[in-house]
Amino acid sequence: MNELRFDTKALHGKPKKKDVHNSIRYPVYAGVAFDYKTAQQMEDAFNHRKPSHTYSRITNPTVELFEQTLCLLENGFAGIALSSGMAAITNTLLALLTGKDNVIASKYLFGNTLSLLKETLKGFGVEARFVDVNDQSALESAIDENTRMIFCETITNPQMRVSDFSIVSKIAKRHDLIVVVDSSVTTPFLFDAKKHGANIVVHSTTKYISGGATSVGGAIIDLGNYDWTNNRALKKYHDLEAFAFIARLRKEVYRNFGSCMSPQAACLQTLGLETLSLRIKKSCNNAIKIAQFLENSSKIKKVNYPGLTSSEYYDLSIEQFNGLAGGIISFELAGRKEAFKFIDVLNLIRRATNINDNKSLIIHPASTIFADFSLEEKEDMEVTQGLIRLSVGIEDPRDLMEDIDRALISLT
Numbered sequence: 001m002n003e004l005r006f007d008t009k010a011l012h013g014k015p016k017k018k019d020v021h022n023s024i025r026y027p028v029y030a031g032v033a034f035d036y037k038t039a040q041q042m043e044d045a046f047n048h049r050k051p052s053h054t055y056s057r058i059t060n061p062t063v064e065l066f067e068q069t070l071c072l073l074e075n076g077f078a079g080i081a082l083s084s085g086m087a088a089i090t091n092t093l094l095a096l097l098t099g100k101d102n103v104i105a106s107k108y109l110f111g112n113t114l115s116l117l118k119e120t121l122k123g124f125g126v127e128a129r130f131v132d133v134n135d136q137s138a139l140e141s142a143i144d145e146n147t148r149m150i151f152c153e154t155i156t157n158p159q160m161r162v163s164d165f166s167i168v169s170k171i172a173k174r175h176d177l178i179v180v181v182d183s184s185v186t187t188p189f190l191f192d193a194k195k196h197g198a199n200i201v202v203h204s205t206t207k208y209i210s211g212g213a214t215s216v217g218g219a220i221i222d223l224g225n226y227d228w229t230n231n232r233a234l235k236k237y238h239d240l241e242a243f244a245f246i247a248r249l250r251k252e253v254y255r256n257f258g259s260c261m262s263p264q265a266a267c268l269q270t271l272g273l274e275t276l277s278l279r280i281k282k283s284c285n286n287a288i289k290i291a292q293f294l295e296n297s298s299k300i301k302k303v304n305y306p307g308l309t310s311s312e313y314y315d316l317s318i319e320q321f322n323g324l325a326g327g328i329i330s331f332e333l334a335g336r337k338e339a340f341k342f343i344d345v346l347n348l349i350r351r352a353t354n355i356n357d358n359k360s361l362i363i364h365p366a367s368t369i370f371a372d373f374s375l376e377e378k379e380d381m382e383v384t385q386g387l388i389r390l391s392v393g394i395e396d397p398r399d400l401m402e403d404i405d406r407a408l409i410s411l412t
């Protein structure tokens with residue numbers, strides 16, 4: 001049979017995973033432990049001679065189906081599902097870095113990732129150096145002999161900047177650095193991480209993948225294209241070669257931190273994968289219409305959406321993201337007062353902090369998700385007082401535009 005296409009793989013997986021009753025919807029194995037006939041079989045399982053499920057914090061059949069399907073969609077080598085996107089990022093960094101290492105990170109990051117790198121990991125000796133990853137000379141000059149990785153997001157929010165992976169992967173190769181990309185807002189449907197030179201993809205599957213904010217979840221996919229014998233944090237696992245990173249997670253970091261995904265969440269997440277492309281296409285098609293509509297309003301100072309032909313990221317986003325530019329838009333009103341008024345007048349669009357839900361959601365980032373950062377830090381990250389982030393759902397776009405139009409008219 002030919003290699004299956006994205007939508008077919010999202011539905012059927014490969015190989016087909018069957019439950020004992022041939023249920024077409026793979027069941028939720030809500031149990032914790034698995035029974036063995038003999039002590040010998042138990043020994044074989046615990047020593048990885050005959051892989052099987054032992055305990056649901058380490059592996060679980062329902063969670064494994066989600067891991068394998070997502071890994072297939074990323075063309076990955078191996079994948080692990082976790083309790084959240086933050087767990088995926090934390091586990092990846094802790095498995096690959098020692099206390100003497102530094103990581104080059106984009107200065108435009110999800111707020112909690114930024115806080116993890118700036119505050120939490122600093123306590124463990126890991127240094128983060130923040131740069132604009134599209135600035136080749138800034139990247140080069142931040143690298144030294146203790147640099148291990150470059151970490152960035154595909155499309156940042158609320159800035160809506162697109163990372164240029166031709167630059168990131170070129171510099172990473174030159175210095176033998178691991179490229180870790182957070183592709184939560186793009187998913188494998190929009191962004192082929194392997195083709196663009198990433199080595200590890202992390203996801204907050206809470207976003208697009210969950211199928212409409214059904215559950216919190218995360219994933220790590222090893223794309224199988226980095227030589228782990230070069231990494232000192234994986235020293236104990238070097239003889240496992242290609243498996244070194246996944247083995248350190250499964251046998252140590254992920255297991256010991258206890259950051260597993262629940263089987264109930266995994267079932268919802270697998271269901272989300274089945275309709276991923278349908279929902280992303282609708283949300284991106286809505287987003288471009290709304291971005292164009294916003295761009296034509298005199299009350300809006302600036303619209304940030306990489307799918308607009310006026311965006312400096314237009315060509316890059318076409319090249320990297322399968323012709324679509326994601327479901328998130330940000331735009332600038334005169335100031336905080338106008339932003340609050342605009343948000344308060346909306347009827348249909350919900351005031352909430354999530355992104356890539358089926359429902360459209362709006363937020364004022366400076367006063368909410370970036371509230372813990374100082375004014376200077378916010379300015380440096382382009383999180384201004386007039387900035388609004390809109391995550392576009394899959395509603396009828398005419399209803400969304402009517403809601404937005406009413407809010408704009410209210411700003412006399």
Ligand SMILES: *Cc1c(COP(=O)(O)O)cnc(C)c1O
Nearest residue numbers: 084085086110182184204206217
């Ligand atoms: C939401 C988000 C995260 C964190 O994911 P959780 O599932 O909420 O832990 C990380 N990165 C990006 C880009 C996100 O949008």
